[in-house]
Amino acid sequence: MKTLKNLLIVTVITSIFSCSSDDDNRIIDPGNGGGVITENELKGEISEDATLSASIEYTLTGSFTINEGATLTIEPGTVIKAKSGRTDVFLAVERGAKLIAKGTAEKPIKFTSDASSPKAGDWGGIVIAGRAKSNKGVDVQSEVAGLLYGGTDDADNSGELSYIIAEYTGAKINGEQEFNGISFFGVGNGTVVNNIVVSNGNDDGVEFFGGSVNVTNVYCANIADDMFDWTGGYTGTITNAFGVRNDGFDAATDDPRGIEGDSNSSDPTAAPISTPTLKNVTILNLNPDVALKAGAEIRRGTQAIISNVLFAAYGNASFGNRIDTKDDKGNGSLTITNAASQGNVGEDKIGGDITGTVTTITDGITVTADNTLTTKAGVGADLSAFNWANQSFVVTKLN
Template sequence: MKNLKTLLILVLTASIISCSSDDDNRTITPPGEGGEIIENEIKGEISADSKLLSSIEYTLTGSLTVKSGATLTIEPGTLIKAKSGRTDVFLAVERGAKLIAKGTASQPIKFTSDASSPKAGDWGGLVLAGRAPSNKGTDVQSEVAGLLYGGTEADDNSGELSYVIAEYTGAKINGEQEFNGISFFGVGNKTVVNNIVVNNGNDDGIEFFGGTVNVTNVYCSNIADDMFDWTGGYTGTITNAFGVRNDGFDAATDDPRGIEGDSNSSDATATPISTPTLKNVTILNLNPDVQLKAGAEIRRGTVATINNILFAAYGTASFGNRIDTKDDKGDGELTITNAYAQGTVGDDKIGGTLTGVVSEITDGITVPANNTVQTKAGVGADLSAFAWANPSFVVTK
């Protein structure tokens, strides 16, 4: 009788659509019984509180959208493999919905590709939308996933992402639409985001489109475009951010950067102005074949503050510019304290304002042996915070 009861309630609520069998059987237990999603192939819309279980290896075979009013909880240690080679495979969270992906250091939650030889761009990524302010408006459509975002609720809550890994993201729909590893569209500061890793992304690692969400401990490695990116009036704080391009990761856009900060490319004076604060940041290039265009490009009205940042290039790897505040669509303003540079990281290109001095050092990053990296205490990001994710480096001496 339980199966009959489950099926009846699912027909009424249409909580999720699963394509795991020929008769399109919908198998999610009713919310009163835990809401567990027990079919291993998932896609469709979630309109009632539901849960992904660590005991099941899931395959994401299309878009999975958490609808307004619903919460999707993902248990610690859950593995979700995305169908590779598609641009319609992603996880989206609407305004008014929540994603509770709360892993642990010993049991992180992982989103990855199902390909036998995975690569950057195999699938879309994670897309969250909220009601926090954006200088694009209050009902703006996201670049991907078709979500509305923006509003007036700085303290909006889209849930929690903790100890989450997203790999092989960044599917490109066309030249103007492409997924990032994790995209935050108007996400508010009641949302908890910490201990996040994006590996092997075909566009940006993480990007903020307006919003006020704060992020602590974020690691981006092997990102084809920008490691850390914001636009649209983002006003949150990013603490302990480590970005690296490894030797051998040659996927790159025309202008890969460590940090790209915009406010509004159509009107640099549009409010709210992007005024983020960054604390404890390392931008590292280990790849001699791909130059980072800039360590940090702050432009188009952005007014940013960065305390404790290291720009480092090892061996023959390099940056084009270290800091760039000049742009034909509006210059930027950057205030830096405790800023350091190591290796061939270029000069500063000043069009707007740069306040502060970058000190040259030789020991912020050391390589005691091939494929190992050590960081100097107190300089840039604390790499040890990411030990739970077993970060790997490729260094050619």
């Protein structure tokens, strides 16, 4: 694989875009051997290796697809602004393609809206397809972006995402097709994913459709639907996950949740069954006007393991249920250890088995006199892992 240094050595060509008569289907051609894309508009397809430079502020104006066999490298500190108000604006990675987006704590890579007053759902999001197993099949079409995904290679490698911020995502095409912040379709565990933030999303924060990719340090803030979601036989591990709804973020579906875990709604016994492992998780609601339907809804054949988890509602905020394993399309089962809850988080709704108990505590989440939110060490997610993202909290303090 070419390194970033090698890509930057390539002479930058003066004419980057090769446009067809139909501009919507144009090919972005960085030249044989790769090169830096110097035009600031991103739209179309990449069929050769290419690099986005941190020295250029790019605008994503349509679908931007990395074709099979090509690699797109994004330099640390790069900012990509998506054209707002469109459902056809997204970044897609085909099976056999790679996205190497390696930001740093000092220079994260940011995907955001170009609107002067951005809001949830301004653009689509990031969609990655791979060749790992799915209980939907081996050549399944993704819900959005029209990519094929699935296969037999759980070690498939779609690249790396590190220190990524994706905000104002979740454009809704119709009632059945909605973008998430980052969607992983059959992505394999050869892919590296760590230190990612999704905020102000109009559907789910991150969702896994089958696959085996592991994710470390993932933060979802202000998500209209589910913060963390999986389906289709997902078998990866999620480590250090923090999800929060701030006071004042009122965009919500009918059933927003912290965690929603499915396996297969048509056949809950279909193989592979979703069997993810989650470690060090906090689900937090700070908004008294929008209740989370559940802290964790584990259903439709899913068999999940969650260790060191905190379900917390601060002040007058609430959950409908803490844990829900009951569903008319198939119950789920959950094994929990070192589980705690704080505040009005509802009762457990048991359909499938819940192994383990949840301890009630009062100090997992605290708010200091200056309205700063802190988390108790060793309980749930480690919030300090996201200091690089400068995340903030909106809390209505009680008199």
